[in-house]
Amino acid sequence: MEASEAGRYWEGNAETWTRHVRAGRDVYRDALNSPAFLAMLPPIEGLQGLDIGCGEGANTRAVARLGARMQGIDIAPTFIRHAQSAEEAEPLGIAYRVADAAALPFEAGAFDFATAFMSLMDMPDPGRALAEARRVLKPGGFLQFSILHPCFMPPHRKVLRDAKGDAWAVEVGGYFGAVDGAVQQWHFETLSTEEKASSRPFQTPRFHRTLSQWVDALGQAGLAIERLVEPCASPELAAAEPIVADTRIVPLALIVRARPSACLDPPDPRP
Numbered sequence: 001m002e003a004s005e006a007g008r009y010w011e012g013n014a015e016t017w018t019r020h021v022r023a024g025r026d027v028y029r030d031a032l033n034s035p036a037f038l039a040m041l042p043p044i045e046g047l048q049g050l051d052i053g054c055g056e057g058a059n060t061r062a063v064a065r066l067g068a069r070m071q072g073i074d075i076a077p078t079f080i081r082h083a084q085s086a087e088e089a090e091p092l093g094i095a096y097r098v099a100d101a102a103a104l105p106f107e108a109g110a111f112d113f114a115t116a117f118m119s120l121m122d123m124p125d126p127g128r129a130l131a132e133a134r135r136v137l138k139p140g141g142f143l144q145f146s147i148l149h150p151c152f153m154p155p156h157r158k159v160l161r162d163a164k165g166d167a168w169a170v171e172v173g174g175y176f177g178a179v180d181g182a183v184q185q186w187h188f189e190t191l192s193t194e195e196k197a198s199s200r201p202f203q204t205p206r207f208h209r210t211l212s213q214w215v216d217a218l219g220q221a222g223l224a225i226e227r228l229v230e231p232c233a234s235p236e237l238a239a240a241e242p243i244v245a246d247t248r249i250v251p252l253a254l255i256v257r258a259r260p261s262a263c264l265d266p267p268d269p270r271p
């Protein structure tokens, strides 16, 4: 599948997606994954940042509120329109534009850092997107991105529950099966039955890569892993938002921070 075709699916989701996420229906994002991502960021005050696959911009705004000067790109024009409207309503100095992550419209070395919240996994060629992110980073810059966890969110995942309905295990399968653009239909789990019946389901092209494929793609893009975080709900959060309780068994997301490889090379010991 070409990025443009995947982008058309996201464009088709953008109106409903924006309405649901702004109504707080993406509990994994708002309660667990984004707070973990933001907590993992190094200091970014005053730095120039790019958010890749920014969607309607909630996470771009969160990063801007930490003091960075942000730009955001997304392939779906409707997401960018909603992100721009939010910027007009509450200016944070964010510039948005429609662009494909695999062909970023920026000069090499334009940014101190880049973020990609749950977007690289939705692209047909994440290797190219990683290489593009690397290209637009200044020397010493970093890319921090989150993806569905390759090991615990492969093509098959089923939460197993006890008689009380509490999650106790997660069944996974199809890890080594190639999934390259199969279109899945789904709703946020938090929607009521009536809401599901009256909303258009999302249609998202699914691309599954194994953990070793992600690590190889990072290496080929010239990026070296600096830190990994696997968000896990605290007991308090799991009690308050039971939907995320399954992340106390195994993680749903993986957050990676990487830097251009040369920055992590050990110093040359020769005099």
Ligand SMILES: C[S@@+](CC[C@H](N)C(=O)[O-])C[C@H]1O[C@@H](n2cnc3c(N)ncnc32)[C@H](O)[C@@H]1O
Residues within 6 Å of the ligand: 003, 006, 007, 010, 011, 029, 052, 053, 054, 055, 056, 057, 058, 059, 073, 074, 075, 076, 079, 099, 100, 101, 102, 116, 117, 118, 119, 120, 122, 123
């Ligand atoms: C799961 S959503 C995440 C949105 C946002 N980052 C957030 O956390 O709310 C994935 C996003 O990736 C975008 N996307 C998919 N393919 C893309 C591409 N090739 N270039 C740029 N954005 C892309 C989609 O339009 C969508 O906004």
